[in-house]
Amino acid sequence: METIGTVWLWGGFTAFVLVMLALDLGVFHRKAHEVRFREALTWSVVWVALALTFNALIWTWFGPTKGLEFLTGYLIEKALSVDNIFVFLVIFSYFSVPAAYQHRVLFWGILGALVMRAIFIAAGAVLITKFHWIIYVFGALLLLTGVKLFVQRNEHMQPEKNPVLRLFRRFVPTVPEFHGQQFTAVIKGRRYATPLLAVLVLVEATDLVFAVDSIPAVFAVTQDPFIVYTSNIFAILGLRAMFFLLAGVMDRFRYLKPGLAAVLVFVGAKMMLTDIYKIPIGVSLGMVAGILAVAVVASLVVTAREAKPGRETPRG
Numbered sequence: 001m002e003t004i005g006t007v008w009l010w011g012g013f014t015a016f017v018l019v020m021l022a023l024d025l026g027v028f029h030r031k032a033h034e035v036r037f038r039e040a041l042t043w044s045v046v047w048v049a050l051a052l053t054f055n056a057l058i059w060t061w062f063g064p065t066k067g068l069e070f071l072t073g074y075l076i077e078k079a080l081s082v083d084n085i086f087v088f089l090v091i092f093s094y095f096s097v098p099a100a101y102q103h104r105v106l107f108w109g110i111l112g113a114l115v116m117r118a119i120f121i122a123a124g125a126v127l128i129t130k131f132h133w134i135i136y137v138f139g140a141l142l143l144l145t146g147v148k149l150f151v152q153r154n155e156h157m158q159p160e161k162n163p164v165l166r167l168f169r170r171f172v173p174t175v176p177e178f179h180g181q182q183f184t185a186v187i188k189g190r191r192y193a194t195p196l197l198a199v200l201v202l203v204e205a206t207d208l209v210f211a212v213d214s215i216p217a218v219f220a221v222t223q224d225p226f227i228v229y230t231s232n233i234f235a236i237l238g239l240r241a242m243f244f245l246l247a248g249v250m251d252r253f254r255y256l257k258p259g260l261a262a263v264l265v266f267v268g269a270k271m272m273l274t275d276i277y278k279i280p281i282g283v284s285l286g287m288v289a290g291i292l293a294v295a296v297v298a299s300l301v302v303t304a305r306e307a308k309p310g311r312e313t314p315r316g
Helices: 005-028 039-064 064-095 098-129 135-150 163-171 195-219 223-238 239-252 256-272 281-307
Strands: 184-187 192-195
Touching: 005 098, 039 064, 039 223, 039 239, 064 098, 064 163, 064 195, 064 223, 064 239, 064 256, 098 135, 098 195, 098 223, 098 239, 135 195, 135 239, 135 256, 163 195, 195 223, 195 256, 223 239, 239 281, 256 281
Parallel strands: none
Antiparallel strands: 184 192
16 A cells, blocks of 8 residues: 655644644634624635645645545545534534634534544554455445435434433533633632533534544545545535535535435445455546535525425425
């Protein structure tokens, strides 16, 4: 397995991520405020442009194969991260999180996700290197997840039934009201968790669940830990901006979940066939992009048709 993760690349990329996070929280979002559409759009463009610039560097330095691997992995992660947005919306709505505090929750949630993803990717790379058969386990997991996502595409998360939230409420003293953007508050000499901390815990738990699906999906495209990690990180870093950009129009992407289910089934099958036939990376990129494009276009066309006065189309 040829990899490109030299020490200076890992160190340089990590330094870049830390600098961007410091600028994000320490400069651009020092004060809590509601993220408007224009700001979200600007940051979304910035993160996508940075990812594509990095992709161009990988392509130039290490060749088209590595470049296509990164692009395919990034596209898969970006698409799967949209599913996180559905869940985040439910969590924020359930706790009635003020719009001004949502960015802070997502910032710290994503910071935790970066650490968890690094651990998962390192473990996955070691497992695949030492135990080749683990590829088939990952492939089967993706196939089952894809089928499950398709069958349960119309089901919604119910935070009050989440076991993580139940454990949190049982063992962590919590006050019912928000205290600004603070995760904890001292009341009568005793420290309590605020609802914002409960939201953060749920966001972290959600990402942990999604990581179990998304990381094996990229390992189906490439087994280079550096490509897997960087494509993951760029998708996660752009998740907050994408959340605020799409939060108000998520109901228009009706067929996105079936599209994501098809992507997971495809990459799972690709992984299961790895010792029989290696699907070229260009074909993989075309399949993933094609599936997502069909899902998005179909969603927009159908919802636009339903929005016309006097016309109704049965829900898919």
